[in-house]
Amino acid sequence: MNTQVQSLQPSPASVQAGLARPMLVLFVALSLLTGLLYPGVITAIATAVFPRQAAGSLIGQDGKLVGSALIGQPFSDPKYFWGRLSATAPMPYNAAASAGSNLGPANPALTDAARARIDALRAADPHHRAPVPVDLVTASGSGLDPHISPAAAQYQAARVAGIRGMPIQQVRDLIAAHTEAPLLPVLGEPGVNVLKLNLALDGVAARR
Incomplete structure (x- = not known):
């Protein structure tokens, strides 16, 4: 069975x-x-x-693609506004390798990077001795942040105006015009898109 x-x-x-x-x-x-x-x-x-957003928020000028509003670009020429530091490899603002520095506050490498950036800012504008805004000497978590704070933009206004021979108030007005408010008051802080601001500066120079 x-x-x-x-x-x-x-x-x-x-x-x-x-x-x-x-x-x-x-x-x-x-x-x-x-x-x-x-x-x-x-x-x-x-x-x-x-x-526009689905296509990558691309920015064009004179019929040429110059970048994206979502990804920063490295600017080192004193006549331009500088963005945040980028820790991506093998080059800054590498969209294919988004990454932060992951350096802790006690890591000497973080201090060295901040000091090097402060020295570069001082060298570009020796007479400017005001405290440097923190976002100009640190990298963002993504390494791609296209924005700086309004304070970081205003810190650089005198240098940019002097090199370009522009009234400083005109430069401050451009900063104000390119300051983006957060989506909601409780979500984020105002920011200035560095690429858009620099393109606006070039546009003013072209019209002069």
Whole structure:
């Protein structure tokens, strides 16, 4: 009797074969749903509702692509506003390798990087002895931050105005015009997009 009962039970191999098909069907269905259908629908909606943002918030000038409003660029020429430090490798603001410095406050490398940046700012404007805003001497968590604080922009206004031969009030007005308010009062702080501000400076120079 026991032998007959055991012979009616399915073998482990047949059980595995019976489970394989629904698992494979589920895998394919979820792959299509989450890997193709859902991203495709979201991309189509984003492109229709927010076309500029969906395309990467690209910035053009004189018919040429000059960058993105979402990714900073390294500026070192004193006639331009400088952005935040970037810890990405192998070059600053490498969008393919977003990363912060991950240096702790007790790490000497963090102090050395801040001192080097302060020295560069002092060398570019020797007569400016005001305290340097902290965001000009530290890297952001992403290494790609395109913004600086209004205080960091105002700190550089005298240098930029002097080198370009512009009235400092005109430079301050450009800073104010390019200061972006946070989405909500409780989300973030005002910021100045460095690339947009520098392009505006070049635009003023071109019209003079």
